[in-house]
Amino acid sequence: MSTESLQFHRDADRLTHDLRHRGLIQKALGGYYTKRDEQKAKYTDWQMARISAAAAKFEAVNHLDKYLVELTEKLEARGTKVFWAADGNEAADYIASVARNAGVKRIIKSKTMTGEEIHLGQALEKAGCEVVESDLGEFIVQLREEPPYHIVFPSMHLTRGEINATFEKKLGSAPADTPEELTMIARNVMRQKYCEADMGISGANFAVAETGHISITENEGNARLSTTLPKLLVSLVGIEKVIPKLDDLALLLPMLATAGAAQNMTCYNTLLGGPRQPGETDGPQEFHVVLLDNRRTALLADAEQRDALHCIRCGACLNVCPIFKNIGGHSYGTTYQGPIGSVITPHLRGLQSWKHLSFSSSLCGACSEACPVKIDLHHHLLQNRRNAIAQKPVWWEKPIFAGFAWFMRRPALYRFAAPLLRIGAPVLHAIRGKIFDPARMWTGTRDLPPAPPQSFKEYWRKRHAKR
Amino acid sequence: MPSDSRDKILRRIREALAVKAPACHLAHGGSPAAGHAPTDWLPPVPTSPDGRVALFEKNSADLKTGVRHCADAAAVASELAALARENAWKSVASHNFSLGSSAVQSMGLPVIFTDRGYETSALERCDAGISGCACLVAQTGGIMVTAASAGGRALSVLPPHHVVIASRSQLVGNLADAFAHLRESHKEIPAFVSFITGPSRTGDIERILVLGAHGPKKLTVLLVA
Amino acid sequence: MKVTLFIPCFIDQYYPGAGIGMVKILEKLGHEVQYPETQTCCGQPAFNSGYWDEARAVAETMLDAFRDAEVVVGVSGSCGAMLKVFYPELFRGRTREADARALAEKTHEFSSFLVNVLGVGDLGASFPAKATFHDGCHGLRELGIRREPRELLKHVRGLELVEMAEAATCCGFGGTFSVKFPEISTAMGEVKCASILETGAELVISNDSSCLMQIQGLFDRQGNKIRSMHTAEVLANF
Numbered sequence: 062m063s064t065e066s067l068q069f070h071r072d073a074d075r076l077t078h079d080l081r082h083r084g085l086i087q088k089a090l091g092g093y094y095t096k097r098d099e100q101k102a103k104y105t106d107w108q109m110a111r112i113s114a115a116a117a118k119f120e121a122v123n124h125l126d127k128y129l130v131e132l133t134e135k136l137e138a139r140g141t142k143v144f145w146a147a148d149g150n151e152a153a154d155y156i157a158s159v160a161r162n163a164g165v166k167r168i169i170k171s172k173t174m175t176g177e178e179i180h181l182g183q184a185l186e187k188a189g190c191e192v193v194e195s196d197l198g199e200f201i202v203q204l205r206e207e208p209p210y211h212i213v214f215p216s217m218h219l220t221r222g223e224i225n226a227t228f229e230k231k232l233g234s235a236p237a238d239t240p241e242e243l244t245m246i247a248r249n250v251m252r253q254k255y256c257e258a259d260m261g262i263s264g265a266n267f268a269v270a271e272t273g274h275i276s277i278t279e280n281e282g283n284a285r286l287s288t289t290l291p292k293l294l295v296s297l298v299g300i301e302k303v304i305p306k307l308d309d310l311a312l313l314l315p316m317l318a319t320a321g322a323a324q325n326m327t328c329y330n331t332l333l334g335g336p337r338q339p340g341e342t343d344g345p346q347e348f349h350v351v352l353l354d355n356r357r358t359a360l361l362a363d364a365e366q367r368d369a370l371h372c373i374r375c376g377a378c379l380n381v382c383p384i385f386k387n388i389g390g391h392s393y394g395t396t397y398q399g400p401i402g403s404v405i406t407p408h409l410r411g412l413q414s415w416k417h418l419s420f421s422s423s424l425c426g427a428c429s430e431a432c433p434v435k436i437d438l439h440h441h442l443l444q445n446r447r448n449a450i451a452q453k454p455v456w457w458e459k460p461i462f463a464g465f466a467w468f469m470r471r472p473a474l475y476r477f478a479a480p481l482l483r484i485g486a487p488v489l490h491a492i493r494g495k496i497f498d499p500a501r502m503w504t505g506t507r508d509l510p511p512a513p514p515q516s517f518k519e520y521w522r523k524r525h526a527k528r
Numbered sequence: 529m530p531s532d533s534r535d536k537i538l539r540r541i542r543e544a545l546a547v548k549a550p551a552c553h554l555a556h557g558g559s560p561a562a563g564h565a566p567t568d569w570l571p572p573v574p575t576s577p578d579g580r581v582a583l584f585e586k587n588s589a590d591l592k593t594g595v596r597h598c599a600d601a602a603a604v605a606s607e608l609a610a611l612a613r614e615n616a617w618k619s620v621a622s623h624n625f626s627l628g629s630s631a632v633q634s635m636g637l638p639v640i641f642t643d644r645g646y647e648t649s650a651l652e653r654c655d656a657g658i659s660g661c662a663c664l665v666a667q668t669g670g671i672m673v674t675a676a677s678a679g680g681r682a683l684s685v686l687p688p689h690h691v692v693i694a695s696r697s698q699l700v701g702n703l704a705d706a707f708a709h710l711r712e713s714h715k716e717i718p719a720f721v722s723f724i725t726g727p728s729r730t731g732d733i734e735r736i737l738v739l740g741a742h743g744p745k746k747l748t749v750l751l752v753a
Numbered sequence: 754m755k756v757t758l759f760i761p762c763f764i765d766q767y768y769p770g771a772g773i774g775m776v777k778i779l780e781k782l783g784h785e786v787q788y789p790e791t792q793t794c795c796g797q798p799a800f801n802s803g804y805w806d807e808a809r810a811v812a813e814t815m816l817d818a819f820r821d822a823e824v825v826v827g828v829s830g831s832c833g834a835m836l837k838v839f840y841p842e843l844f845r846g847r848t849r850e851a852d853a854r855a856l857a858e859k860t861h862e863f864s865s866f867l868v869n870v871l872g873v874g875d876l877g878a879s880f881p882a883k884a885t886f887h888d889g890c891h892g893l894r895e896l897g898i899r900r901e902p903r904e905l906l907k908h909v910r911g912l913e914l915v916e917m918a919e920a921a922t923c924c925g926f927g928g929t930f931s932v933k934f935p936e937i938s939t940a941m942g943e944v945k946c947a948s949i950l951e952t953g954a955e956l957v958i959s960n961d962s963s964c965l966m967q968i969q970g971l972f973d974r975q976g977n978k979i980r981s982m983h984t985a986e987v988l989a990n991f
Contacts, residue, residue: 070936073934073936077936077937078940083940083944087944088735089734090735104569104571105568106569109561110566110570112553112554113566114566115553115554116554117566119549119551119553122549123549124545125541125545126538126541126542126545129538129541133534139719144532145532145533147533147536151532155532197733197741197742198732214731214735217732217735219733219734220734221733221734224733240733240734240736240738241738243733244730244732244733244740244741247741248740248741251742252652252742255686255742256648256652272717274719280729280730280731280741281730281741282728282741282742282743282744283742283743285681285685285722286682286685286742286743289682290686300541307717308704309566310703310707311566311567311703311707312569314703314723315570315571315667315668322731325571325587325590325667325668326668326669326670328724328727328728328729328743329685329722329723329724329728330722330725331720331721331723333719333720334718335719337719338718338719340675341675341681341720342642342643342645342646342675343646343680343681344680344681344719352537354540358537358540358541358544361540361544361545362540362544362547364544364547364548364549365549368549371553383922384937384941386944387937387941388937420803420930421930422927423890423923423927423928423930423931424801424890424891424930425890425927426891426893427894427921427922434553435553437552437553443800443803446801446802446803447803447805449803450802450803458802458804459804462798462799462802462804465794465798465799465807465811466799466807466810466811469762469794469796469814470810470813470814471793472790472791472792472814475794476790478766479765479766502931502932502935503970505935505939506935506939506974507939507970507971507974508969508970508973510767510768510969513767513768513769513770515769516765516769517760517764517773518790520769520772521788
C-alpha cells in the first residue's frame, strides 16, 4: 500500500464515522438535487444536449494541437503573451518571473483548480508576494490553511459558526452569525484587495480557439474584478480547456451552470481575449495566458480514457457520488476530488501510488449518468484497476484470484461449495467480527446471511431426481 | 523570459493523437441529430418579441434583477431619479451612450465618466454604475456587455448597484443569438465580453444564497420601448 | 420458449429462493426452463478487482455453458450486466469475442425479460405487505432497468409499494468493495437503511440479492426486523 493509500484509508475511516459531517453534506446537497432536476427538465432534451456537448469536446480534444495553435495565434494578435508550460514547475516559475520582473507585491487570485494543482499560491508566496484568494469559499479555506473541499464549493463542509470563528481569529472581525453578514465581511476585505493588487491571477473554464478568448464562469464577480483592476493579469489554463468555436459556449455555459450548481446560467461568464486594447479605458495593460500540460498529454495518450479530458470541472459527479458524500473532499488528499479525481489522478500523479482512488468505488455509475459531457467515468475506474494490476499485481491477491479462477472452472468441484458453506456458517457466525474471523471485513459491521438449507444446484438436482 | 515548451507539448499531443479514441459518447444509440443546432436542446425560447420580454422578466424575477419599463427618454430620466432617491445615491459612474447620457446628467449627482479614463479608487466609492449593454438575453434573463457598450470592464461590476439602460430591440433569444449579434456588429469579437445574469451571488456558506458577494448587490434593467 | 437460467454463484449459494421463484414464474407462463449445471460464476469479482485474465478464464466456463441456449435469463442486475455489458469488453480482441457478443445479445435480466420480451404484467401474485424498492446500480445504470420491476410489483395484490428518497443511491455493496473499503461501504449502507426506515416499509425488495445481503446484514446487526426479498420471490406467490 502506498503512503497515499494508507492516509486515504485513515481519513476515510474517520470521516465515514463522522455523522455530523454526513448530515451536513446531505443537507448541503439536498436543495441542489431538486433544483438541478427542475432545471434539467426545462431543457428541450437534456440527453441530446449532453451528446452535443460531448461532441464539441471530442472534436477539441482529438484535434488538440490544431486548436491550441489557433487559440495562441488569436490571443497573440491582440497583444496577449502566451506561454506553454510542460509541467507545474515551469508554469509556476514563469508566473513568478512575470511577477518579479514587474515588481509585484500583492496578488489577487480568482478560483483556479489548476492553480491548486501546481501549488501556485505557495510558489508566489515563496517569491515574496502576498496572495489573496478572492473567491469566498477559497478565501475561507485559505484563512484556515486547508485545501478546498470540493472543486466548485470549497467550503461546503463548514458551518457558519466555524467560518465566523475563522474570521474572528484571522481578520479580527466582529462576531457574525448569518451567511449574509459573513459574506459582507469578506466583501469589505476584498474590495481593498482588488483595488490595491499589482497582479491578478485567474484560471479559465474554457478557451475558444476560433476567436482567441478564455472564458471564466463564476457567481461572485471576484474573477471579473481580479481580471480587470490590476495592471497585470495572468491566466492559467489547462490545455484540455480549449473548445473549437465560440458558439460551443452557447450550449456549454448553460450546461455547466445546470450540472454544477443547478442554475439556469451562472452569474458572470466572461470572455477575455487580450489586454486593454486601443480605445479601452480600463483592463490589464499586460495579459499572459499560461497553457499547462502537466501530464494532460499522458492522459491524452491513453485513447481509452482520453474523454476524461472533456471534463468541464462542473462538479456534478462529486455531487452525486455516494463515496464523496461519505468520505468528504479532503480524504482524497489531492486537488481533484470525487469521480473525476479518482479517474485522472492516477494518470496525473502516478498509477501505483494513486490507484486506491480508482478502487475505492462501488462503480454505481451515478457519476457517468450525471456528467454533462458524457465521460464514461465509472468504466474508467475499472480500466485504471485493470491497468494497475496488469502493471503490478497485488502479491497476496494474485494467488487468491488464480485460485478463484481454478475453482470456478471446475463445476464438479464447485458443487461441493454449498455443503461446506453450511458446515462453516455457524462457526463463522459464532466468531463474527472478532480479530480471527476471516470474514471480519464484512462482519465487523454487518451480519452474514444464514446458509440456506439447499443451494439452487441441489434444488435442481432434486427436481430432476423427482421427475 | 524563459523560453517555453510549445514544441515539446505539440509533439506530445501529436504522438498521443496517433491512436484514435473511441467516440464513446456516441455509443448506445447517441448521435448529434442531423439538422439540429446544439442550442436546439436548451430550454426553448419564444419567437415573438412579447414572449421574449415575458421570459426575460420571469428570469429576472427569479434572479432578483429589477426590471422597470420606460416608454421613452423622459421615463428613463424619472426612473433613474427614482432609483437615486430610493437608494440614496450620492455619486454615480457612467459613460457616454445614447440611451443614458441625458438621463444621467439630469440626476444632478456627481458623475464619473469611465470612458474618459478614471481612478479606480474613485469608481470604487460610487454608489451606482449606469451603463448600456450589447444585448439582453431572454433565455437566461441576462445582459451581455462589452467594453464599448458598457463603459469599460469595471463599470458594470465594481459599484454596488448596476443599472443597465437598454431598448427592447436589444433583446435576443439565447446565447447563440448574442454571439451572432457580436459578429454582426463587430469586425472582430472584442477582447472583453461578459454575460451578467443577475446580481452577484454566492452559496459558499452552507449553500445559502447571499446576494452581493463581490460584484453588485443590486442589478436593475431599465427597458425602453 | 426454451428459457435457459443463469443463476449467479451467490444466488446459488445464499439466495436460491430468487432462482426458484424465477423457475416457478417461467413455468407458470408455460415456458420450458433449462439449467446448464456447468455454470459457476460470471467472474465479476476478479473483473472488478482488475484481474481480467482470471476473470476471462472463469467467463469462458459461462460461454461454454450457455453456448446452445436460445435465451438466457438471470436473476441479478449486477451479474446480468457482467454478461450483457462487460463480457464483450472482456473478450474484445480475443479469440472468443464472437461468443461473448452472442451471449451478451441473448442474455436478459429477469424483470426486463418478463416485461419487455414476454410482455407480462400481472402474474396473479399476492403478497400483503408495505414495501419499498431498492434499485441495484448495475441493473439501473448498466441495463437501464427501473420501470420493469415496479410494473410487475404494482399488480401484486395486497402489496403497498412506497418509494424511498434514496431508491437509486448505491447501497454500498459493490462486490469486493464491501470488504476492501468496509468503512465506506458501511456508511453508504447506513444511508440506504435510513432511507428505507423513513418509508415505514416492513419489506425491501430488489432485483439484486447482493444489495439485499448488504442491507439485510446491516438491519440484522442493528436488530431491526425489516425483511428483504428478491423481486422474483415476491412475484412467485400465486
